[in-house]
Amino acid sequence: DGGIxxxxxxxxxxxxxxxxxxxxxxxxxxxxxxxxQDPGQGLRLIYYSQIVNxxxxxxxxxxxxVSREKKESFPLTVTSAQKNPTAxxxxxxxxxxxxxxxxxxxxxxxxxxxxxxx
Amino acid sequence: GNSVTQMEGPVTLSEEAFLTINCTYTxxxxxxxxxxxxxxxxxxxLLLKATKADDKGSxxxxxxxxxxxxxxxxxxxxxxxxxxxxxxxxxxxxxxMNYGGSQGNLIFGKGxxxxxxx
Numbered sequence: 001d002g003g004i005x006x007x008x009x010x011x012x013x014x015x016x017x018x019x020x021x022x023x024x025x026x027x028x029x030x031x032x033x034x035x036x037q038d039p040g041q042g043l044r045l046i047y048y049s050q051i052v053n054x055x056x057x058x059x060x061x062x063x064x065x066v067s068r069e070k071k072e073s074f075p076l077t078v079t080s081a082q083k084n085p086t087a088x089x090x091x092x093x094x095x096x097x098x099x100x101x102x103x104x105x106x107x108x109x110x111x112x113x114x115x116x117x118x
Numbered sequence: 119g120n121s122v123t124q125m126e127g128p129v130t131l132s133e134e135a136f137l138t139i140n141c142t143y144t145x146x147x148x149x150x151x152x153x154x155x156x157x158x159x160x161x162x163x164l165l166l167k168a169t170k171a172d173d174k175g176s177x178x179x180x181x182x183x184x185x186x187x188x189x190x191x192x193x194x195x196x197x198x199x200x201x202x203x204x205x206x207x208x209x210x211x212x213x214x215m216n217y218g219g220s221q222g223n224l225i226f227g228k229g230x231x232x233x234x235x236x
Contacts, residue, residue, distance in 0.1 A: 004161075017211035020175075042207065090161055106152070107224055109161035 002027045006091050006110035013117050021076045021113045023091035032074035037088040049074055089113045120145045124208045124227035131198055131234050139193040139230045141208035149210040150189040151184050169199045198234045205229045
């Protein structure tokens, strides 16, 4: 079955440590996204990538980094510079840009990764 | 800039009650509009969508109509079930599907938590 897989589902980190959250998709989607979800704040965009080897900052990119070396993969690193990293992180993908294809604009989400800083 | 405002929750209803969750938006151009649902501990799933004015999206008994004159996309269901308990997010795309494709990035409201009691 096609879909998006995030791992780990739960992660605990000590202050000062970098952690990397994995996101893999087999939907053949061009675009991938990382969102952060906090209670009462909805979803906020961290980074997105429209194509391999290219990515753009979202609204709250500070303290995070990403890479897009393969179409299927878009890992997110939460660095020690992120002041308040405890949150629920959601990865998503979409058909992407350039063509008025059916489904454009629709996001497919993974099940999320919950990061807790101790 | 573009934004989405939805009614604050939580909303608590009895089974078989009528549901309305209000959503209004601010956008330039012609956005596509979406409702996503998030069940406890999971990622978001697309519930329904509408791509142009007067379109009605529907799925699983839920409906929403794209009203350009009132810039609204209210979610309704005639008879809710306990299994509908979830958080509901209204969202818009920053480019319409009808304009040569979409970047796919969505702007989300803050979410409305629905609890349905038996």
